[in-house]
Amino acid sequence: MSYDSFVIQFLNGLAGASSLFMVAAGLSLIFGVTRIINFAHGSLYMLGMYIAVACAGKIGFWWAVPVAALAVAAVGALVEMLLxxxxxxxxxxxQLLATFALVLVAKDYALWQWGSEDILGPRAPGLAGAVAIGKAAFPEYDLFLIGFGPLMLLALWLVLTRTRWGTLVRAATQDREMAAALGVNQKWLFTGVFALGAFLAGLGGALQIPREPATLLIDLSVVSDAFVVVVVGGLGSIGGAFVAALLIAQIKSFCIGLGFSQVTLVAEFIVMALVLVLRPWGLLGRVPAQARGPWTAERPLVPPSRPALAALGAVAATLLALPLVSGGYTLVLLTEILLFALFAVSLHFIMGPAGLHSFGHAAYFGLGAYAAGIFLLREKLPMELALALAPLVAGLGALVFGWFCVRLSGIYLAMLTLAFAQIAWSVVFQWDALTGGSNGIVGVWPAPWLASKTAYYLLTLVVCAAAIAFLWRALYSPFGYALRAARDSPLRADAIGMDTRRLQWAGFALAGLFAGIAGALYAFSKGSISPETMAVTRSVDGLVMVLLGGIQTLTGPLWGAALFTWLQDTVARNVDYWRAVIGAVILFLVLAFPQGVTGFVGERLRARDA
Amino acid sequence: MTVLAVKSLSKSFGGVRAVRDVSFTVAAGELLAMIGPNGAGKTTCFNMVNGQIAPDAGSVEFEGRSLARLAPRQIWRLGVGRTFQITATFGSMTVRENVQMALLSHHRRLFSFFSLSKDQFVKDAEALLDRVGMRDQAGRACSLLAYGDLKRVELAVALANRPRLLLMDEPTAGMAPEERDELMRLAAELARDSRIAVLFTEHDMDVVFTHADRIIVLAEGELIAEGAPAEVRANARVREVYLGAGAGHA
Known part of the structure; x- marks a missing residue:
């Protein structure tokens, strides 16, 4: 690499860092004060891009940028007040689920308003040229961005340290309850912070339009990047976000510049994993203050009652007899529901009783699916053997990732699981020779004796029912109790000789293994696998299923999976803007049943009995 | 017989010497109270004994074995039980299940996937609950218990691995006065019956002087007095620390 191109890559990195810093700073500010991780922050960035592109034609680029940022700030304020x-x-x-619902709504709004094609933005008037650096040319606009990032850092720092409002924000970040007790008007503070965070995201997006086109796909990729930056820098630390944005942007720039663009994502997430293991609270972060909110303890686990067992038995018997009266599409949908039920139950196993909130469970589902396809087509194994071995690959993946994950807790754990899922996804996406890259693998069909819809449905039913029964039964075993013990009180668990990390590690791997079973079944049911199989959205689907059903109930994930899969299928087939509809349904459910649907029904039943 | 021997323990935090050259021993069946005014270094000292903080210098030996660099869970495996200042129990479990957890851990059955947890060591758990007077509440959820009862559950949990040493951090904190006396009487009785050595810290002087066999007094990180309750009560240095200079005749 010549000196010139080194300098160019370095400057590219600096320019890329500016927008990244603004998004991450907004995310961090919002989290600091409201304790909400705003999944929709990338969507605000996307809106900033689209609004700026749309306005630039009428009022010119330099007016479009602040207009877009202010419009996004207004959207943010509205979202805060209404939701x-x-x-x-x-x-x-x-809360996370609700913000994810916003992602869906925002995406479909942008699709409806601006269409599915990428839209190129204008050059920045006055900065459209390039300056010569050695033999290479570097865009003037990028030089402007390099200066703008630190300027925003300075502005934010001044606002936070020199204004009364900034003092309140810092006070609330340090200790929310205390700030409230001292009479800070939380309502407007929260709205203000959210609007500021949204403003920064919108600004970051608007400033990017001379560099890259506005696209519907930017939302999740920006928010994943912002997560990495915020976690590497330390949640709630603006300075940390700046340092981390520089670091991540440089890694990206140099990976691309050196011709290793395919490892960019991996490099980025490896840095994040390293930082989290060495400095669990990020480079400049502090150990998070514990919220003193009221917590409701879960009720003790009681063995299922006879009527409950009978009802489950009746459901199983009905499902078993169903092929006699029904066929075709119903069985295909039910096959899907069953394997997602297993996916959801395995996620619940690790989230509920073990208390490890995984945001990347789809990684193990995907590993199972890909392993099945690769064993079948590349290794030429018989289908039955491929189906049996594939989950082990998923379990192995969970064993490796889990080793890191169980060292963290809470929101940091969630981010790390997301990061690992993203690594797994990018490896699959980029390793053409093995995984078929973005095209995926086709021709993953079951053995002839399982080829009919009915036969495959019955196989799925038997395997999933057995697997779910095993996971549920395990919760009543000493191991299941030990997981709950480690969640309830790590201090006490440690003081009675329990190796909590090893227990959680085993639980994590077990959940991964069972997600892998679901994934392998999925591969053969579809006949093809694509990177979509293990994308962030699939992990979130799992979360939605578990939370819809209610995390404190055992059967909840089952009903959540059934409801969500059916809903997605029905809506996606009949409505153009199905994402928005699903988002709206999720928002409604979150607002109406904060304990989950099953939890809600359970409460009502208990109230009736009492 | 000496169960716990602490020798020349020291710890500084950023230049502040929290504990300086503290040594003491606890014998089997003996209740040793560690007292001292706020900031005397009791908690630091206590947490060095139970493995939560690593000392800068000095040693902690349990039955002649060094506890240096052992994690709390390893220390427990050697036969050291503990209770916390703020009770730490498993809120989503019943009283019986809390004790069963400790028994499962003691018998190394935590990685069993196929047996039913509720059938494990039921008799042992009930016997332990009987000893602390909680048997009739065995089926209740821990999250619903009164604080005093939680303390009893913790005691039963701490006794599950038949410890030879019991560490109790502020065992009666947060309890009503009459409950305090009852709990300490129970602890003392259990310790003497099973020849358990007990080290406890305590704020309530009534509890200390009624139930401790021996008392050590810390002030500004140093051990300033040691002896039977009557001796300590009469010690001029202790009176000075607790009551202020010139209050010797109060």
Whole structure:
């Protein structure tokens, strides 16, 4: 690499860092004050891009940027007032779910408003040229961005340290309850912070339009990047976000510049994993203050009652007899519901009783699916053997990733699981020779005796029912109790000789193994596998299923999976803007049943009995 | 017989010497109280004994074995039980299940996937609950218990691995006065019956002087007095630390 191109890559990195820093700073600010991880932050960035592109034609680029940022700030304020305000007291996971629903709604809004084609933005008037650096040319606009990032850092720092409002924000970040007790008007503070965070995201997006086209796919990729930056820098630390944005942007720039663009994502997430293991609270982060909110303890686990067992038995018997009266599409849908039920139950196993909130469970589902396809087509193994071996690959993956994950807890754990899922996804996406890259693998069909829809449905039913029964039964075993013990009180668990990390590690691997079973079954049911199989959205689907059903109930994930899979299937087939509809349904459910649907029904039943 | 021997323990935090050259021993069946005014280094000292903090210098030996660099869970395996200042129990489990967890861990059955947890060591658990007077509440959820009862559950949990040493951090903190006396009487009785050595810290002087066999007093990180309750009560240095200079005749 010549000196010139080294300098160019370095400057590219600096320019890329500016927008990244703005998004991450907004995310961090919002988290610091409201304790909400805003999944929709990338969507705000995307809206900033589209609005700026749309306005630039009429009012010119330099006016379009602040207009777009302010418009996005207004959207943010509205979202806070209409939605988030109602769920500050809800469990962390439901808040995340609500913001994910916003991602879906925003995506479909942009699709409806601006169409599915990428839209190129204008050059920045006055900065459209390039300057010569050695023999290479470097865009003037990028030089402007390099300066703008630190300027925003300075502006934010001044706002936070020199204004009364900034003092309140810092006070609330340090100790929310205390700030409230001292009479800070939380309502407007929260709205203000959310609007500021949204403004930064919108600004970051708007400033990018001379560099890259506005696209519908930017939302999740920006928010994943922002997660990495925020976690590497330390949640709630603006300075940390700046340092981390520089670091991540440089890694990206040099990976691309050196011709290793395919390892960019991997490099980025490896850095994150390293930082989290060495400095669990990020480079400049502090050990998070414990919220003193009221916590509701879970009720003790009681063995299922006879009527409950009978009802489950009746459901199983009905499903078993169903092929006699029904066929075709119903069986295909039910096959899908069954294997997603297993996926959801395995996720619940690790999230509920073990208390490890995984945001990347789809990685193990995907590993199972890909392993099945690769064993069948590349290794020429018989289908039955491929199906049996594939889950072990998923379990092995979970064993490796889990080793890192169980060292963290709470939101940091969630981010790390997401990061690992993203690594797995990018490896699959980029390793053409083995996985077929973005095209995936086709021709993953079951053995002839399982080829009919009925036969495959019955296989799925038997395998999933057995697997779910095993996982549920395991919760009543000493191991299941030990997982709950480690979740309830790590201090006490340690003091009675329990190796909590080893227990959680085993639980994590077990959940991964069972997700792998679901994934392998999925591969053969579809006949093809694509990277979509293990994308972030699939992990979130799993979360939605578990949370819809209610995390405190055992059967919840089952009903959640059935409801969500059916809903997605029905809506996707009949409605153009199905994402928005699903997002709206999720929002409604979160607002109406903060304990999950099954939890809600359970409460009503108990109330009736009492 | 000496169960716990602490020798020349020291610890500094950022230049502040929290504990300086503290040595003491606890014998089997003996209740040793560690007292001292706020900031005397009791908690630091206590947490060095139970493995939560690594000392800068000095040693902690249990039955002649060094506890240096052992994690709390390893220390427990050697036969050291503990209770916490703020009770730490498993809230989503019943009283019986809390004790069963400790028994399962003691018998190394935590990685069993196929047996039913509720059938394990039921008799042992009930016997332990009987000893602390919680048998009739065995089926209740721990999250619903009164604080005093939680303390009893913790005691039963701490006794599950038949410890030879019991570490109790502020065992009666947060309890009503009459409950305090009852709990300490129970602890003392159990310790003497089973020849368990007990080290406890305590704020309530009534509890200390009624139930401790021996008392050590810390002030500003140093051990300033040691002896039977009557001796300590009469010690001029102790009176000075607790009551202030010139209060010797109060």
């Amino acid at each position: 988030l305000r109602r769920i500050y007291a809800a469990p962390e996971l439901l």
